[in-house]
Amino acid sequence: MAGLADNFLNTHGAANAQPIQLSGLQQTQLPSFADVVDRVKPAVVSVRVKAKVVASADEQGGPAGIEGLPPGHPLERFLRRFGEEGMGPRGPQQQPRAQLSQGSGFFVSQDGYVVTNNHVVANAAEVQLVTDSGKTLSAKVIGTDPRTDLALLKVNESGNYPFVQLASGKPRTGEWVLAVGNPFGLGGTVTAGIVSAQGRDIGSGPYDDFLQIDAAVNRGNSGGPTFNQKGEVVGVNTAIYSPSGGNVGIAFAIPAATVQSVVEQLKEHGSVARGFIGVQIQPVTAEVADAIGLKDAKGALIAEAQANGPAAKAGLKRGDTILAVNGEKIADARELSRKIATFAPGAKTNLTIWRDGKEREVSFEVGRQPAA
Missing domain, CATH: 2.40.10.120 (Thrombin, subunit H)
Known part of the structure; x- marks a missing residue:
């Protein structure tokens, strides 16, 4: 096989040894x-x-x-x-x-x-x-x-x-x-x-x-x-x-x-100053959505409403699922936290929630997030 290859190269000359051209790709220099x-x-x-x-x-x-x-x-x-590695146990303070x-x-x-x-x-x-x-x-x-x-x-x-x-x-x-x-x-x-x-x-x-x-x-x-x-x-x-x-x-x-x-x-x-809703929330999985009758596995499920917190004062309770804030749909619990945080404390908002197999609208006054 080596001889055949040598003969092919000798017969056709250097014209066959051309670089491969890739059509559709631009050749650009690094900036x-x-x-x-x-x-x-x-x-x-x-x-x-x-x-x-x-x-x-x-x-x-x-x-x-x-x-x-x-x-x-x-x-x-x-x-x-x-x-x-973890930080290890804390010793006595200096x-x-x-x-x-x-x-x-x-x-x-x-x-x-x-x-x-x-x-x-x-x-x-x-x-x-x-x-x-x-x-x-x-x-x-x-x-x-x-x-x-x-x-x-x-x-x-x-x-x-x-x-x-x-x-x-x-x-x-x-x-x-x-x-x-x-x-x-x-x-x-x-x-x-x-x-x-x-x-x-x-x-x-x-x-x-x-x-x-x-x-x-x-x-x-x-x-x-x-x-x-x-x-x-x-x-x-x-x-x-x-x-x-x-x-x-x-x-x-x-x-x-x-x-x-x-x-x-x-x-x-x-x-x-960030807005605060005062709930513990968990994601809406496909299994959860199916169990509560939601078509899509989206929103934020309330696991607990903080006593005397903004959500509790608005009538929200464990088991409610928040679907939207002022008409804007909420994909998950993380997005809800971010969305509420953008509101000034005291702002009035409307929440769309899912409760007992139905959508409901709830008026909600945003609270002030505690200091870090």
Whole structure:
């Protein structure tokens, strides 16, 4: 067979040795991010925090994978779920001690407002920002929102600071993104990747709606921005999944829409007020839907209505299934929590519920969610 092949090549010459052409596929070069980086990097800062914490002696070896989390942070559950070692039993408490930590952040206004993660500045006694040019600025914490892990800072020194815009729309899965931050204290580090997935729930709370990206994100990137190719912030890097504590290409960022809503409230009030319904809810499975006579397995089944809570006051009770809020259908329990949270406390709403084989309309006054 080797001889036949040699003879064929000799007879037909080099004309047969042509590269394969794939019809319908465009051949494109990978993009350069240099121009975008030049525009946005001056707005990204390193965040240095001196905090006073009370720690037990065995808290030094917490789970790897999510940097800088204070003890008891809900994201610890995410690590345990994916096989990380637990925190171990708590020993006797020690006296408060100073703890130094670092993360990332970015200016969102010319007058010096900076966005970062709540877990970066938790228990902060002193906050310093180091700009891309190397200047050190003192800052204060304006407000924090533990439920979304966001915080808003303000530089103490007046000035005109370079800032970036939050994106008005969602990125598409597969789009290029850039992560800029301060991994391991290496300020101004830029990495590139794509949006791997959207709407990720990593078990940190009822408002999980993370972008998943594969740009390299490591310890110290927390609170830093993820940019699209227009130089707009599409997310705030907050967590990684990693058996080792280092980058494995699975990072999570808080979407810009969430950041926009939270930052506006933190700037105005110093905290975030969310609507509250006051029920324990469970998903509507196909078996549950069949048992209660629902055509589709959608909605949120009330397992318990909190005594004297907003739902109980509206007449909702165990066994009711919430199907819609103000006419907008609810897919599941998670969506109900998010939807109610968008209403201001005291707002009047209408709930569509399923009870005793019939749809009913119930007027409902949204309560105020207790502080985290």
